[in-house]
Amino acid sequence: MPRDTLRRSGPAVVIAAASLFAALSVGSAWVVARHLREDARETSRLFGRVFGGLNDPSPDAATEALFDVAAQVRAFRIPIVVTDSAGRVTAMENAPPAAARDPERLRAWIAELDAVNPPIIEPGIGTVHYGTLPITRRLTTLAVLEAFVLISLVGLAVWAYRERLGAVRDRLWVGMARESAHQLGTPLMSLTGWVARLRERPDTPGTEIVEHLQADVERLERVARRFERIGRPPRREPVGLGAAAERVVAYFQPRLPTRSNAVTLHLAAAGAGPTILGDPVLIEWALEAIVKNAVDALSGRGGRVEVRVEATGAIARVDVTDDGPGIPAGRRSRVFEPGESSKPGGWGLGLPLARRIVVQQHRGRLHYQPGHPGSRFVLEFPLEPGSSP
Numbered sequence: 599m600p601r602d603t604l605r606r607s608g609p610a611v612v613i614a615a616a617s618l619f620a621a622l623s624v625g626s627a628w629v630v631a632r633h634l635r636e637d638a639r640e641t642s643r644l645f646g647r648v649f650g651g652l653n654d655p656s657p658d659a660a661t662e663a664l665f666d667v668a669a670q671v672r673a674f675r676i677p678i679v680v681t682d683s684a685g686r687v688t689a690m691e692n693a694p695p696a697a698a699r700d701p702e703r704l705r706a707w708i709a710e711l712d713a714v715n716p717p718i719i720e721p722g723i724g725t726v727h728y729g730t731l732p733i734t735r736r737l738t739t740l741a742v743l744e745a746f747v748l749i750s751l752v753g754l755a756v757w758a759y760r761e762r763l764g765a766v767r768d769r770l771w772v773g774m775a776r777e778s779a780h781q782l783g784t785p786l787m788s789l790t791g792w793v794a795r796l797r798e799r800p801d802t803p804g805t806e807i808v809e810h811l812q813a814d815v816e817r818l819e820r821v822a823r824r825f826e827r828i829g830r831p832p833r834r835e836p837v838g839l840g841a842a843a844e845r846v847v848a849y850f851q852p853r854l855p856t857r858s859n860a861v862t863l864h865l866a867a868a869g870a871g872p873t874i875l876g877d878p879v880l881i882e883w884a885l886e887a888i889v890k891n892a893v894d895a896l897s898g899r900g901g902r903v904e905v906r907v908e909a910t911g912a913i914a915r916v917d918v919t920d921d922g923p924g925i926p927a928g929r930r931s932r933v934f935e936p937g938e939s940s941k942p943g944g945w946g947l948g949l950p951l952a953r954r955i956v957v958q959q960h961r962g963r964l965h966y967q968p969g970h971p972g973s974r975f976v977l978e979f980p981l982e983p984g985s986s987p
Contacts, residue, residue, distance in 0.1 A: 677729035679708055688724055785817040817849075823879045832877035832959040836982055838870035839914050840907045842878065846885045847905055850893060859900035861893060865907075872909035874979040876960045881979075884955040884964075887948035888918045888975045895922035895973065914979045921972040933966055952977075 680689040687704070697707040711717075711727045718726040792807050792814075847865045854861045874881075885905075892903045899922065906917040925933055934953045956964040962979040 677707075677711060679704075679711065679727040680724050681708070681727065682724045785814040785821075788814045820879065820882075824883050827877060827880055832880055832955075834875050835878065836873050837876050837878045837881055838873050839881075839916055839979070840867035840872070841870040842882045843867055843885055843905050843907050843916060844870075846882060846889055849886070850889060854893065855900070859896075859898055861896045861900055861903065863889070863893070863903045863905070865905045867905075867907035872907070872914040873982045874914050874960070875982045876979065880955045880959060884952040884977065885916065885918075887952040888916075888964075888977065891948055891975070892918050892920040892922070892973065895920050895924075899923075901972075909981060912981050914981050916977040917974060918977075919969060919972060919974045921969070924968055924971055924973050925966065930966060930968070934964070 675692050677692045678690070679687060679693065682688050690698070693704070694707060697703045708727050711729045714729055718728070720726060789811065792811055795807070796802055843865055844867065847863055851863055854863060889903065889905060895901075896903065901921045903918065903920045906919075908915055908917075934949050953964045956962040956977050956979070960979055962977065964975065964977050967974040967976065
């Protein structure tokens, strides 16, 4: 069976095994309860006959009670052997036919009984060797089967978990490669366009395109620094959230659709602050991922995206809101999971990456709030000690 098919069928197999284990558990509990009820009824009946015979003044009552005990032992099918002090068999019930005919097999069978239950020595009667009820053997078999199913279930769960991790890891690697290509593609395409223009118009003054070339080169440098930061401890230096948001907005504004289904992007920030301690490259990357998610939500319909930077108490906050269709209620709990994307061909890495940067590397918070209409993503960072909101 192909590996992808195994990954898809893994949860179904685990559910089937869990259902089987639950059915076995319920079945075994029902069998035990039924047997205990029957055993209590038969034992009570036996005790009643014995006590009745002992209290009966007639001479044959005690004898009949003993016969009842023997009959009950046969009904219970308890394997039992009574031997005297010399080891001779004086009574025997429910013995295997072969043991009853062969003294050697009989001795071996008695040894088996003693291995299961220690013999009972009764003065004046002898030694009582006894085994277990047949129901005990059936319950033991059921317990072994349950243990096997449970071990299989644990093994399947571990396998499914590892396969799930492998699938997510593979998807992350492919998604990261696509993210790298996407981020590098935009400035490379721009550089290619400027090179083509220079070839078509060799007399173009350098001052006309040098700023555009410089911007594309700086963009390539920022992308390279971003991927260099992955897996390394974040830097701890003062970062003005207002300035970082301004750079992100300035990057997106020339690239927004302005004719059909126009998208507008606005920034509300009071200067370069508030100031936090962190890695400016990673923080800008997180802001860019959130803004890009808002812009993509308006693709094909147009709308407005607003980025607002402010500080309250000891918290610096960036709100990114849009008036798009919002996120369906069924997907909101998974919006920050890797691979969760509603866009055709999307890899669902932007929001998980932003949350990792904000939460794990900067001890902040990133959460989603549904708008009316649209969506709102809130990034919160602790302010730099000693800085004013």
